[in-house]
Structures are given as C-alpha cells and as structure tokens.
Amino acid sequence: MEANYRSLEQELEAVKNRKVLWRKITAENLDVDYGLLLPRLLGSRLLDRLESELEYFTGDLAKIFVYGKWHPIHRQQVAFGDTGLTYTFSGNTIPALKWTPVLLCVRDIITAVTGHYFNFVLINRYRDGSDHISEHRDDERDLDPAAPIASLSLGRARDFIFKHCDARKPEPYKRNVSTVKLVLEHGYLLMMNPPTNKMWYHSLPPRKNCHGVRVNLTFRKMVQPS
Numbered sequence: 001m002e003a004n005y006r007s008l009e010q011e012l013e014a015v016k017n018r019k020v021l022w023r024k025i026t027a028e029n030l031d032v033d034y035g036l037l038l039p040r041l042l043g044s045r046l047l048d049r050l051e052s053e054l055e056y057f058t059g060d061l062a063k064i065f066v067y068g069k070w071h072p073i074h075r076q077q078v079a080f081g082d083t084g085l086t087y088t089f090s091g092n093t094i095p096a097l098k099w100t101p102v103l104l105c106v107r108d109i110i111t112a113v114t115g116h117y118f119n120f121v122l123i124n125r126y127r128d129g130s131d132h133i134s135e136h137r138d139d140e141r142d143l144d145p146a147a148p149i150a151s152l153s154l155g156r157a158r159d160f161i162f163k164h165c166d167a168r169k170p171e172p173y174k175r176n177v178s179t180v181k182l183v184l185e186h187g188y189l190l191m192m193n194p195p196t197n198k199m200w201y202h203s204l205p206p207r208k209n210c211h212g213v214r215v216n217l218t219f220r221k222m223v224q225p226s
Contacts, residue, residue, distance in 0.1 A: 008045050012105045015042070016112040020189065027180055029199035030162060033191040034182065037113065037152060043187035047154040049102055050215055054078055056125060057094065065091025074206075075131040081120035085222050089140050096120055103217075110150050110219055114191060118150060118219035126158065129210030135163060135201040138192075138220075147221035148193045153184040156212035160184045163201045184216075 020035040038046065056062070056076035063070045070091075079087060080103050081096030088094075099107075103121060111117050124133065138149055164177035180200075184190060192202075204216075 009105050015109050030196050031193040037189040038187035076125040079122050085120050087142050118221050120220045120222045122218045124216045126214040129207035132206040133204045135203040137201050138197045142222050144221040148191050150219040151190040152217045153188050155214040157183050157185045158214050161203050
C-alpha cells in the first residue's frame with residue numbers, strides 16, 4: 001500500500017511540468033480559465049486515494065445558517081490548510097485540518113502550473129446528482145480578494161452555472177445579463193480570476209439523472225489571522 005501511495009505522488013509530481021492548454025472564458029466582469037490538469041487515469045487514481053483517506057465533517061460543521069435557520073448542507077465537506085486558518089461562510093466557521101501529503105502535492109502542482117500560491121483547500125463531495133450547491137459568491141472576508149480560486153474536478157462531470165449579480169436583482173434594477181454554463185469534467189482545473197467572484201454568483205445545480213460521485217477541490221488564498 002505504501003509503495004502505491006509513493007507511486008501516485010511521484011506521478012503527480014511529474015505533472016508540475018505539464019503545459020495546460022487553457023480555454024479563456026470571459027463576459028462582463030467574468031474572467032475564467034479552464035483546462036485539463038490531470039490525465040484521466042491519474043485523476044482516477046487521485047480520486048480513489050481521496051475516497052479512501054478523507055473523512056468529511058459531520059454535526060454542526062456540516063450545516064449552514066440560511067434565512068434564520070440552520071440547515072444541513074446538500075453535499076459532504078471538509079477543509080485542509082495552513083495552521084490556524086478557518087473559513088467562515090453562511091454563518092458557520094470551519095477549521096482547516098492539517099494538510100495530507102497528497103493534498104500538498106496537488107496544491108504544489110497547481111501553484112507550479114498557475115503561478116499562484118494557495119494556503120487552504122475546501123473539498124466538496126457530491127454523492128450523486130441530488131447533491132448540489134446553490135447560487136453564491138466566494139467573497140468572504142477570510143479570502144484574499146486579489147487572488148484567484150482554483151477548482152479541480154474529479155469524478156462525475158456536472159453542470160456549473162455563472163449568474164451575474166445584476167441578473168438576480170428585482171425589477172426595475174434587474175439587468176438582462178446572460179448566464180454562462182460550463183460542464184466541469186474529470187481532471188480539469190477551473191481558475192476563477194478577479195473580479196469574477198465579486199460580480200458573479202455560481203452554482204452546481206441538482207441533476208436527478210446524474211449518477212456517480214464528484215469530488216471538487218477548491219484551493220484558496222486565505223488571509224492569515226493576526
């Protein structure tokens with residue numbers, strides 16, 4: 001087993017030299033890069049490793065506070081990062097667990113490929129098409145507003161929707177700004193560059209006929225506590 005783990009990390013290490021062919025996606029105040037980071041077999045090995053290693057938050061850490069009430073999240077979630085980091089969103093503050101060797105390896109690959117350093121990763125596991133995440137912006141004060149967010153998809157492909165904040169306003173303030181839809185595929189990396197997270201909401205909507213697990217790793221740069 002240990003030999004297999006070392007072999008996986010060695011294969012991941014080699015991806016640092018990979019040249020990603022980025023697809024640039026732009027709209028009004030939206031700046032996104034999307035490209036294949038991990039070959040299919042390597043991505044599948046990484047997914048298998050995470051499925052065997054990760055234990056997801058339960059209890060209060062698996063809830064959000066919305067419309068005056070606590071609700072369980074419609075997915076599984078866990079976070080890792082540098083010592084002392086936490087992430088507060090939707091009324092809940094979750095701690096960063098200590099980095100695992102394979103997550104550090106993935107983080108270093110993304111840093112090498114993109115030139116951006118990340119000190120935190122939020123991992124969401126979608127058990128099937130019923131698990132989802134509603135429209136939201138990653139604009140919390142814990143996040144460095146000048147840094148992008150790097151999102152690595154593993155497993156089942158799912159639709160990902162961007163919606164401009166002005167398209168969500170009530171009349172007469174609502175503007176007709178077209179949504180942007182992507183299909184996030186296995187092994188692909190999505191870079192959400194500023195000011196995307198300030199002006200656009202994003203979601204992973206339910207898809208009842210979508211079977212199979214999807215694991216998403218969103219690497220972020222958090223503001224270090226003083």
